Structures are given as structure tokens and as C-alpha cells.
Amino acid sequence: MLHQHALKVGVVAATVLGIAFTSCNKDDNPDPTPKTRSTSYNLVGTGTNAARITGTVSIYENTDSSINVTLVMLTNKKDTVHQVYFLGGNYTTPTTDTLQALEAKGNGAALAVELFKNVNKITLRQAAGATKEIPFRYNDAVAYIGHLKVIHSRFSKDTIGIGNFGKSN
Template sequence: MFQRNALKLGVVAATVLGIALTACNSKDDNPTPAPPRSATYKLRGTGTDATRQTGAVTITENSDSSVNVILTLGKHVKDTLHQVYFISGNYATPTTDTLQSAEAKGTGGSSVVTVELFKNVKTIKLRQAAGASKDIAFKYNDATKLLAHIKVKHSKFSADTLAIGNFGKEN
């Protein structure tokens, strides 16, 4: 009789222990991180290219909440330093506040030129008229709510625009 009760007691103890171990193991100490968020905004040409996409700007979020902003330019002229401007306000009503300026060297042909406007940033410096500047938050949510645009000029002294498009909340 003792052996029969011991066997039942052993089965009950094993079941309780199994349930307890399963409950402990179901808790995930290392949850799978959320995939990085990203958004892409189209740039269009001007004049006869006004309906054609000539580039794009993509913002991606890093695991530390910093962001990267990358410009890809499909239309460019070989060996020309195109001027890239990242400006507050939409392109129909721009402001004089510049978020970033850069150069993109054209390679000609059908290749795409890539320009890293920001890498691993959480704040950026807003350059205002008369030389003033201030730091503004630039994490993913801040950047996608920003009212801004990208303008790519043919060259530093040219009035010709190769690509233009809104960035952030206007899209």
C-alpha cells in the first residue's frame, strides 16, 4: 500500500514540478526587439521631370533610438558636385532654417548616388537666419513629424533644381 501511495505521490510531484518549470520558462527575459522603423519620401524632378521620381530620402531608426537619414539620387550629372539642402517648411512655403547641407558627386549613367545626411543622431542643429542656431530633438517620431523638405540643386551656383520633395509630416 505504501508503494502505491508513493507512486501516486511521485506522479503528482512530477506534474507539479513540470508545471512550475514550464511557467518559469515561458517568461522571456530577452524579448525579440521590434523591427526598426523606417519611412521613405519621394523626390521629384522639376520642369519636364516634374512627374518623375528622381530620388528618395529614407529615415531609419536604430536600436538606441538614434536615426539615420539617407538620400538616394537617381538623376545626376557626371563629375558635378550637386548641392543638397535639407530645409524647414514644405517646398511650397520654405523657411530660411537649414537643417543640413551636403554635396552629392554625380557619377552619370543610371547608377544611384547615395548621400548620408545624418547618421546615428538624436538631436540636430537648426541653423537660422543671421547665424543663430539651436538644437532640436531628432529621434524617429520627431523627424517624421517635422515639416521639412529636401532640395537638390544642379551645382553650387546654379538655379536649376534636380530633385525636390517634402520630408516628414507633409507626406
């Protein structure tokens, strides 16, 4: 009789443990919100403003692994159309590769300029009109050797902000 009772208790314990282990299985409940990352780099002025931070460029990873790259210009002139260049190489030894070239109209206050939104690859413009598609996810972006340069206007060569990006920083 004692043997039968021990057998029943063992079967019940095994069943309870089996249910407990099955309900704790992590594969049944994956984390629905993947971790995202971000990194920022400073732009500084030139000449007498060389020590002054004039902007930041930030990389944000989205939950789908695409990225956004945003420039915030802290220094800009209201109603002036500034030229923004995102180039290969660091700013002391640039390459001819261009990731982005665009215009941004100044507002006299902090101005956010979206360089890339929801991208995982970009088309790199190279010398002589050649293009090359490259992967551009978070790890690719922070490993890229590049820099940003903001020029006062199309008619001026005055740089209002310059800074390295990614691995060149």
C-alpha cells in the first residue's frame, strides 16, 4: 500500500514539474521590444569658434534594426539656406565619397535636419558619378569613417560646423 501511495505522489509531482517547466519556456514568450541603441557626435565651429559645439549628429537604431541619422544645428542663421555635407573620411583627410548633400533653411534656433530615416542601406556617391550601395545599419554606421560639414550658404565658403562621425571620432 505504501508503495502504491509513493507511486501516485511521484506521478503527481512529475506532472506538476512538467507543467511548471513548460510554462517557463522562454521560446514561447520572446521579448516583443528589441533593444535599441543611439550614439551622438559633436560638430564644432571653425576659427575663433573651434572650441564651441555648433551641433550634434546622432544615430538612432529603430526596433526593426533600421536607423535614423539626425543632425541638430545649434548654430544657424535665420532664413539662410545652409549647405550640409555628409562625407567619407575624417575632416582632416576627407575622401570623395558622399553619403548625403542637402540644404537646410536656418531658423535662428536649434534646427533638426533628418539625414537618413528608416534606412538599412544607402547609396554612396563616389568620384566621376559612380555609385555604390553599402549596408548602413547601426553597427555599420558607427564603424563608418566619415564627417559632416555645414557651410553658411551656397554663396559662402564659411564653415559653421564640422565634426567627425563614426569610427573617425
